[in-house]
Amino acid sequence: MTDHNLTNLVYKSRPVPLADGLRVVRSTIHGYGVVTTRAFAAGELVCVGDGVLYREDDEFDDTYALILDGPTGETVLWDLVDQTRWFNHSCAPNTEVRSRWDDAARELRAWWVALRDIAPGEEITYDYGFVAEVAEPCACGAATCRGVIVEDEPAQIARLPDQLRALLRRGASGGASVTLTSPIVAPSSTLASSSDAGGRLTT
Numbered sequence: 123m124t125d126h127n128l129t130n131l132v133y134k135s136r137p138v139p140l141a142d143g144l145r146v147v148r149s150t151i152h153g154y155g156v157v158t159t160r161a162f163a164a165g166e167l168v169c170v171g172d173g174v175l176y177r178e179d180d181e182f183d184d185t186y187a188l189i190l191d192g193p194t195g196e197t198v199l200w201d202l203v204d205q206t207r208w209f210n211h212s213c214a215p216n217t218e219v220r221s222r223w224d225d226a227a228r229e230l231r232a233w234w235v236a237l238r239d240i241a242p243g244e245e246i247t248y249d250y251g252f253v254a255e256v257a258e259p260c261a262c263g264a265a266t267c268r269g270v271i272v273e274d275e276p277a278q279i280a281r282l283p284d285q286l287r288a289l290l291r292r293g294a295s296g297g298a299s300v301t302l303t304s305p306i307v308a309p310s311s312t313l314a315s316s317s318d319a320g321g322r323l324t325t
């Protein structure tokens with residue numbers, strides 16, 4: 123029999139676990155973002171993500187999905203379903219995302235690590251490293267903002283459409299400043315990124 127009692131429904135539901143020390147807020151960068159409620163030290167694990175796995179050709183809204191390598195090197199998407207869904211991009215990020223395929227669990231694992239000390243109240247960011255096809259104007263506000271959310275690689279910057287190229291700022295030239303391998307939150311049409319057990323990233 124259908125249970126229409128809201129209290130019972132809420133009680134029986136399995137809530138998405140909230141990561142400790144993080145809070146979703148309206149962001150000064152874009153839409154919703156996530157700020158810290160405590161300090162994190164450089165190198166510290168900020169949080170482990172939770173996601174739902176999709177194949178590259180599956181139909182779904184992949185705005186919030188990491189694009190990663192699957193078990194046999196194929197591109198897979200991992201739609202974030204927790205606070206990490208709201209992490210914004212920065213050209214001077216304070217975290218990086220790392221990931222690996224867990225063969226035993228047949229599941230992806232992804233986690234965010236502090237690149238420097240992070241104070242309470244700071245917004246958590248990472249470098250999306252978008253390929254040119256999905257690049258967007260960047261509003262991260264960093265002094266070293268590249269003006270466009272795009273991987274800092276000459277090959278990607280060369281492929282930007284004119285209207286985004288016009289937004290590029292000094293420093294966005296494919297220098298070595300971004301060495302993340304990783305992660306990406308982007309449409310599945312991109313072929314970005316990936317991961318490894320050692321911890322490079324993508325998103």
Ligand SMILES: C[S@@+](CC[C@H](N)C(=O)[O-])C[C@H]1O[C@@H](n2cnc3c(N)ncnc32)[C@H](O)[C@@H]1O
Nearest residue numbers: 152153154186207208209210211260261262307
């Ligand atoms: C995973 S969502 C992040 C959450 C987003 N703020 C929201 O409220 O939906 C990724 C999208 O947020 C926006 N975004 C994230 N970082 C940004 C930035 N630095 N500048 C401009 N837009 C950004 C872009 O539209 C991007 O495709």
Ligand SMILES: [Zn+2]
Nearest residue numbers: 213260262267
């Ligand atoms: Zn920026």
